[in-house]
Amino acid sequence: MEFDTIAAISTPLGEGAIAIVRLSGPNAILIANKIFRSPNRKDLQGQASHTIHYGHLVDPKLDEVVEEVMLSLMKGPKTFTREDVVEINCHGGLVSVNRVLQLVLINGARLAEPGEFTKRAFLNGRIDLSQAEAVMDLIRAKTDKAMNVALGQMDGRLSRLIKTLRQALLETLAQVEVNIDYPEYDDVEEMTLPMMIDKCTWVREEIEKLLLTSSQGKILREGLSTAIIGRPNVGKSSLLNSLIQENKAIVTDIAGTTRDIIEEYVNVRGVPLKLVDTAGIRETEDIVERIGVEKSRQVLNEADLILLVLSNAESLTEEDYRLFEAIEGMDCIVIVNKTDLPTEIDLDEVKNLAGDKRVVTTSLLQEEGVNELEEAIASLFFEGSIEASDLTYVSNARHISLLHVAKATVTDAIEAAHNDVPVDMIQIDVTRTWEILGEVIGDSVEESLIDQLFLQFCLGK
Numbered sequence: 373m374e375f376d377t378i379a380a381i382s383t384p385l386g387e388g389a390i391a392i393v394r395l396s397g398p399n400a401i402l403i404a405n406k407i408f409r410s411p412n413r414k415d416l417q418g419q420a421s422h423t424i425h426y427g428h429l430v431d432p433k434l435d436e437v438v439e440e441v442m443l444s445l446m447k448g449p450k451t452f453t454r455e456d457v458v459e460i461n462c463h464g465g466l467v468s469v470n471r472v473l474q475l476v477l478i479n480g481a482r483l484a485e486p487g488e489f490t491k492r493a494f495l496n497g498r499i500d501l502s503q504a505e506a507v508m509d510l511i512r513a514k515t516d517k518a519m520n521v522a523l524g525q526m527d528g529r530l531s532r533l534i535k536t537l538r539q540a541l542l543e544t545l546a547q548v549e550v551n552i553d554y555p556e557y558d559d560v561e562e563m564t565l566p567m568m569i570d571k572c573t574w575v576r577e578e579i580e581k582l583l584l585t586s587s588q589g590k591i592l593r594e595g596l597s598t599a600i601i602g603r604p605n606v607g608k609s610s611l612l613n614s615l616i617q618e619n620k621a622i623v624t625d626i627a628g629t630t631r632d633i634i635e636e637y638v639n640v641r642g643v644p645l646k647l648v649d650t651a652g653i654r655e656t657e658d659i660v661e662r663i664g665v666e667k668s669r670q671v672l673n674e675a676d677l678i679l680l681v682l683s684n685a686e687s688l689t690e691e692d693y694r695l696f697e698a699i700e701g702m703d704c705i706v707i708v709n710k711t712d713l714p715t716e717i718d719l720d721e722v723k724n725l726a727g728d729k730r731v732v733t734t735s736l737l738q739e740e741g742v743n744e745l746e747e748a749i750a751s752l753f754f755e756g757s758i759e760a761s762d763l764t765y766v767s768n769a770r771h772i773s774l775l776h777v778a779k780a781t782v783t784d785a786i787e788a789a790h791n792d793v794p795v796d797m798i799q800i801d802v803t804r805t806w807e808i809l810g811e812v813i814g815d816s817v818e819e820s821l822i823d824q825l826f827l828q829f830c831l832g833k
């Protein structure tokens with residue numbers, strides 16, 4: 373395939389002050405050379421790969437210095453796109469970065485479409501589709517935890533597992549072929565069905581394990597939607613403020629993420645919380661009284677995590693009881709606030725009502741107990757379910773739906789095998805499973821799907 377040279381502004385993760393204009397393609401170095409001037413006038417085309425050069429960008433027509441830059445030069449195929457790549461690091465603001473971009477466009481580069489760098493990496497065989505999608509998730513990742521999931525996927529953990537599963541299926545298919553082509557080996561034929569059932573059952577178990585992580589993965593990407601509820605004046609707003617203050621939303625500096633979205637997220641010990649917006653929280657204040665237990669339960673059901681706040685300084689009221697009723701069976705932490713004031717609440721009764729939910733005491737006024745609360749949130753989230761290092765997450769909606777289909781087709785194969793359906797018929801289901809798993813890593817996807825996926829990428833990645 374023949375590609376032209378593309379360019380875009382590409383701001384690195386977590387570094388706000390520096391902006392990069394990235395070039396990729398056969399003329400990347402040539403174009404850079406036209407506009408770059410180092411103190412000793414070196415020729416970029418003669419430089420070694422993976423070297424960094426200091427100098428100025430000069431508009432060749434006006435012979436005018438535009439920017440002071442550091443320029444990294446990387447020759448294909450050891451680059452992200454497998455093409456020649458030049459990254460121009462500018463420390464100026466948006467205006468000067470734009471000037472640099474304009475300069476490379478005037479001198480022969482084309483403005484990259486959204487996701488086009490990643491698309492090239494994919495088309496040039498540098499990454500597979502699930503890795504490409506991980507890049508997209510990375511761009512969107514809102515917290516450390518979500519970023520780790522995306523990084524793990526980019527590492528190819530998911531792809532490796534999927535490849536192993538496909539390999540197993542392919543081997544049984546090959547075995548079936550052999551048996552069909554050489555029917556005289558009767559004893560081998562008999563071995564095929566049990567073997568097929570074994571392999572398919574194993575594949576199904578692995579898919580199920582992956583799907584189990586998918587709800588977690590989804591939560592990780594979007595943040596646990598968290599509702600703070602309680603009677604008026606118990607300290608809900610104070611709690612919200614303290615969570616926001618202590619956990620400055622950890623967010624990457626990425627074009628396209630707007631500030632109001634950012635502000636909803638806080639990162640509590642690696643757990644991303646999407647705090648219900650202020651308006652929402654106000655609404656829940658008298659929620660039970662206003663709309664009744666049934667309805668409020670419905671509203672609360674949409675939250676992944678409930679923080680129920682009570683006041684240490686007052687005895688339990690009818691409303692508190694109804695709140696407890698409303699959150700039955702949900703992930704919830706009970707917070708007894710205002711411990712700096714004399715205790716009026718019946719703590720034993722609170723623990724009784726809470727059942728197996730964690731109860732944490734705080735004085736938000738004196739900033740006490742917030743650590744314990746954060747620990748409770750983290751342990752609730754990670755409780756028994758995550759061994760972060762050896763777990764492959766699936767957090768991508770397309771992967772999840774494909775895995776569901778793969779699970780169904782492999783189940784068909786297993787059932788058919790149990791029912792003594794002829795092996796060459798079962799073969800169809802196994803082949804289908806193999807194909808669908810291939811779609812997860814992009815081995816058998818249509819062009820249009822690829823285009824659609826890459827259009828979702830941010831510019832410059």
Ligand code: GDP
Pocket residue numbers: 602603604605606607608609610611709710711712713734735736737738
């Ligand atoms: P909300 O109505 O549930 O949102 O409660 P607020 O957060 O607005 O707090 C109501 C009042 O209780 C405010 O005057 C807070 O300063 C006060 N308050 C919050 N937390 C504490 C606490 O731990 N101890 C004491 N003494 N007062 C608190």
Ligand code: ZN
Pocket residue numbers: 605608609610
């Ligand atoms: Zn409030």
